[in-house]
Amino acid sequence: MFKKWLHQFLSWINQRRLFKSFQQPRIRSFALLFVIGLGLSFAIASCAPSNSANAPTEKSQASKLTVLKMGHQKGMALLNILKAQGSLEKRLQPQGISVTWNEFSSTAPLLEGMGVDAIVFGGGGGTGSVFAQASDKPFVRVAASTSSTRSSAILVLDKSPIKNLDDLKGKKVAFAKGSSSQYMIVRALEKVGLKYTDIQPVYLTPAEALPAFERGDFDAWVIWDPYTAETERRLRTRLLADNTTVFGEKAAVESPGFYYAAPDFVREHPDILKIILQELEKAGSWAKNNYKDSAKLLSKLYKVDLATMEIVEERGGDRKVLPVTDEVLTGLQNMADSFYELKVIPKQIDVKDKKYNWVPDQKW
16 A cells, blocks of 8 residues: 555656756655655554553454453453353353453553453453553553442450541551552541551551451451451451541542553454444343342352352442443542552542543433
8 A cells, every 4th residue: 555655756846856856866866765755654644553441443443353352350240140141251252252251360460461462351440550651551540339338447355445537547458459448548537537657557468467456466457348348247347437438428439449451452343342232231230139139149259158249249339330430440449549648559640531531422
C-alpha cells in the first residue's frame, strides 16, 4: 500500500517538474531522499497505536480472538461463580472462542500478569489498581463492583475495654498494609478527630492476624469478609465500626472492587468485553437471589466453613456491576491520596486519568 502511495506521489512531483530546478545530480538525489523520508515518517505515524483505552479501532485492524484468557482470585465472588457455572464458555462458543482461567493470590500479581499478556481480563480490589497505576503498569478499569456494607469491619474482643472509636487512641490496631483496611482505619479515625499517628499500626496479613487477635496481641483488628464473618462466629467480639459507620451512604462505592482488562483487549474487542460484563451481571443476580446456593459453591472453592459463607453471602449486597463513573473514582481517589500522604505509594496519581478507565457510550 505504501509503495503504491509513494509511486503516485513521485509521479505527481514529476508531472509538475518540481525537481527541474535541481540541476546538479547530488542536489537532486538529496531532495528525492528528503521527500521519501518525509513520506515514510507520515506512514509510520499513521500506523502508530494509540495509548488510550477509549481510542476507536477499526474491526479490520483487530486481531481475531480465539482464546479468552481470564484471571480470578478468591476475593472476587462473581468471577468464581462465572467460572464454576461455565456460562461464559457457552456464550462464546458459537464465536469459536475458548476460555482459559488463571488463579492469582491477590490483585497485585493479577495486574502484573495482565502486563505480560498472561490474562486479558480479571478482577480485584481497587487498592491494587492504585499501586499498579503508581508504578505505571498497563491496565484499564472497565467496571466496578459494589461491596457489602458489612464486608469490612473494625473488631475488638468482647472483653476489651475499648467501647468506641475514640478509645483507639494510643492502641495497637492491626490490618494489612496497603489494603482497603488501612484506608478504612484512616477514615474511621478522622470521623472522631483522631489522626493515623494517634494509633500504633500493626501490619499483619489476615492469616497472621486471626490467631494473634485471639491471643490479645493487639487491641483492634480491621478486616474484611470472609475473615470478618469467621471471626465473629469463632470468637466473642464486638463491632466498633463497619463500612456504613465509616463511609455512610457512600459505603457501597467508597472502596469498591474493580474489573480490569488489558488496554489492547479493550481497544480491539469491546464487543467481547461487554459480553463478559453481561455474564458477570447475571452471576450477581443469581447470587443475590440464591445466596444459600452461592454459599455452597463458594464454600467449596474457598475451603471456608459453609456457615461462614452463608453469613457472607446473605449480607452480600446488590452485587451490581457498575460502569466506571466519576462517583466511583472519587472514592478511589480519596484512597490514593491517603496512601500518598502515608508514603505507601511513591507518587501522587490521578485515578480519573482516561488511560486507566473505560467509559463506553452506553452501558453494556
